[in-house]
Amino acid sequence: MEQNGRAENAVVVRNLVKVYGKEKTAVDHVSFSVKPGEIFGLIGPDGAGKTSIFRVLTTLLLPDGGSATVDGLDVVKDYKQIRNRVGYMPGKFSLYQDLSVEENLNFFATVFDTTVEANYHLIKEIYDQLEPFKKRRAGKLSGGMKQKLALCCALIHKPVVLFLDEPTTGVDPVSRKEFWEMLKQLKTQNITIVVSTPYMDEANMCDEIALIQSGRLLSVDTPGNIVKSYPEQLYAVKADNMHKLLKLLRSYDKVMNSYAFGEFAHVSFKDPQVNISEVTDYLKQEGLADIELRTTAVTIEDSFIKLL
Amino acid sequence: MSEAVITTDKLTKRFGDFVAVSEISFEVDKGEIFGFLGANGAGKTTAMRMLCGLSIPSSGKATIAGFDVYKQTEQIKKNIGYMSQKFSLYEDLTVLENIRFFGGIYGLTDKQIKTKSDQLINQLGLQQEVKKLVVSLPLGWKQKLSFSVAVLHEPKIVFLDEPTGGVDPVTRRQFWDLIYDAADRGVTIFVTTHYMDEAEYCNRISIMVDGVIKALDTPRKLKDNFHAANMDEVFYELARGAKRSE
Known part of the structure; x- marks a missing residue:
């Protein structure tokens, strides 16, 4: 010892x-x-x-x-x-x-x-x-x-x-x-x-x-x-109305996990090959504007949420 | 048209020679989520106490829900809700008893209390816990219940003093869902926090340093003005020169 x-x-x-x-x-x-x-x-x-x-x-x-x-x-x-x-x-x-x-x-x-x-x-x-x-x-x-x-x-x-x-x-x-x-x-x-x-x-x-x-x-x-051990690709998305965005993501069937993360919402999708423009279109259709969707780095807070 | 529910004009509080809050002027609109940030000792608590009708200002003007902070403090108290990390609920009363107690304090009728408590318990999913003492609830549930109790009497404004301190990240977000819902119903939210990601959830933010409001704008504009990637950097830029601490 x-x-x-x-x-x-x-x-x-x-x-x-x-x-x-x-x-x-x-x-x-x-x-x-x-x-x-x-x-x-x-x-x-x-x-x-x-x-x-x-x-x-x-x-x-x-x-x-x-x-x-x-x-x-x-x-x-x-x-x-x-x-x-x-x-x-x-x-x-x-x-x-x-x-x-x-x-x-x-x-x-x-x-x-x-x-x-x-x-x-x-x-x-x-x-x-x-x-x-x-x-x-x-x-x-x-x-x-x-x-x-x-x-x-x-x-x-x-x-x-x-x-x-x-x-x-x-x-x-x-x-x-x-x-x-x-x-x-x-x-x-x-x-x-x-x-x-x-x-x-x-x-x-x-x-x-x-x-x-x-x-x-x-x-x-x-x-x-x-x-590094976070299992999915994580995306950050924002739009002109955060509250509405969060609600939409939560009820969207392609989404595995979504939650607010500062200026953005963090999202992971069930299908790793998800078509991002399809997601953006859906959000537009539902009345959101100024949509920005991109991949983002995982933080400890994301990992904690995932592990809970 | 936006309608201001909080208006302050050069609001000041002195304790002897010490100017705790120095000539703060701002307006908060109906249904707005307003983040009231600042370093420890910047004067946030003193300012909030004046806005809640708990402390008479030394000079300046302010109206809360249309009532004057010098003369109409009792009307102010009836029209606001308040919750903090420290004071929230009576731990040795049950969930239901707390709801009934606060409903009674705010002058709701028995019938209103019944309707409200059913609503609230369903919304929070507390059906199994209604008869449990609040002391036995996890912190996150206590905070959610405490917020719901603070808006039980449908106040025009709710003051939240570090409502999410020490709460886990999932519960913290559920808490913000409650805040958004209340804001959608037209309740004005006045909130302090040390979590800079939560500052992003606010419509507008003020940052107080040494008794003075140093900046007030939307998170987006503050970041642009300070060429900052996030609110953390904005806060750091403004507060690092602070001379006071609590």
């Missing part, structure tokens, strides 16, 4: 099961592994089981079935060692609101028996932006700043694996981009990152992803392979 003092896989999850109460199966036989130094994304909506998986891996919750290791250590037997080796940023703001920025950071460093100075290089780029506010109470920070501080606190003991549970949920697109830039920086420091998100477009920032829904994995692979 150990290679050069480092486990072959940073995280291994085998047939993991977590059940709440009698019926609520939050995690249903989930298996995946994360290679050291990669960014691994758990992509799925609320209620998919992402947080339960994170809590098992950070040893805050016992699994009801299956097993898991983090840095080669068992989440049940070796929980104390794991806690020293992981950083965890939960979905909800986790800092001490009444402590200042500086105090929070010192507190987390001390708990892990280290100092802010020892690993300052890891957080420097992020902390530089917080420095002007270091005397401010964490509770008084803006949302983006809180998020940056939480990331610093999760990093200050130089974890082997960093777990980030929905760090970008409810965050505007500009701040989301900034956050992913920070993660890319961290990757160069050789920290393994496991991150969850409900935003499908963030999947492409990961080396490998698991698509998850209702406690079950739909697919685990690189984002590139997942879109």
Whole structure:
């Protein structure tokens, strides 16, 4: 298992099961592994089981079935060692609101028996932006700043694996981009990152992803392979009336699948040899104008919809 | 002729020295789907609270469904629907109880409530769930039910504050079907979202940065004006210079 003092896989999850109460199966036989130094994304909506998986891996919750290791250590037997080796940023703001920025950071460093100075290089780029506010109470920070501080606190003991549970949920697109830039920086420091998100477009920032829904994995692979395995040719179509276009496509017998996708509707056809001009004619006949129909590249969101 | 159901003129809200919303002016037409976008902390929530009659402006003018935001806040509340990701339904009431509760609040008669709830349950395919507590429903169903409840009293305008956050891609689209249907019935939709593909589903969009409306147009024109391939790029171009965050 150990290679050069480092486990072959940073995280291994085998047939993991977590059940709440009698019926609520939050995690249903989930298996995946994360290679050291990669960014691994758990992509799925609320209620998919992402947080339960994170809590098992950070040893805050016992699994009801299956097993898991983090840095080669068992989440049940070796929980104390794991806690020293992981950083965890939960979905909800986790800092001490009444402590200042500086105090929070010192507190987390001390708990892990280290100092802010020892690993300052890891957080420097992020902390530089917080420095002007270091005397401010964490509770008084803006949302983006809180998020940056939480990331610093999760990093200050130089974890082997960093777990980030929905760090970008409810965050505007500009701040989301900034956050992913920070993660890319961290990757160069050789920290393994496991991150969850409900935003499908963030999947492409990961080396490998698991698509998850209702406690079950739909697919685990690189984002590139997942879109490549999409079985049909996908088309993008638009017209002067989107709502009408969607309704028409849904009732058109040649269509296998159709749904809105931003400015366009995405469509796949039952017959791979479909005659595109026939489709365009049909839409025209039904009263649509300005019709544009062309092939389009599959995205992770298309794959997710297909797998549901 | 288009008929404006929301009109604002230099609408402003100050908190002490802080100008949360600064002189925003725009109109939204009947049956329009209007996307109200902005970075975190741009002032969207404050602006929405004024439009809903929940917060009295510091200066400027606005009328909602013909009612004044200073003096006629109670009439405004009767003529709008509101739903957000955070507040929607009472989780420890059943599906049916929630519908009856909100119907009652909005002053529908028992008979209207009965007709409306039958209609709604059929439309959403919730026949099996009517007697279940809302807490036991999947998030996507809750959001769809919550939207339907927000338009139960046939308001002129419905305000949706990030209605699809955290919802799976299929349910998100079903949700937009409900929005389109309501707009077809003449309900005006005023919606905020962080999903830029959803911005494309709106007839027009405004983008707010640091309390000011920086751009307002159709998605097509915004993309043309900013030479952008998609709304994501437009948003990024406008919001990246933002000084405020929430």
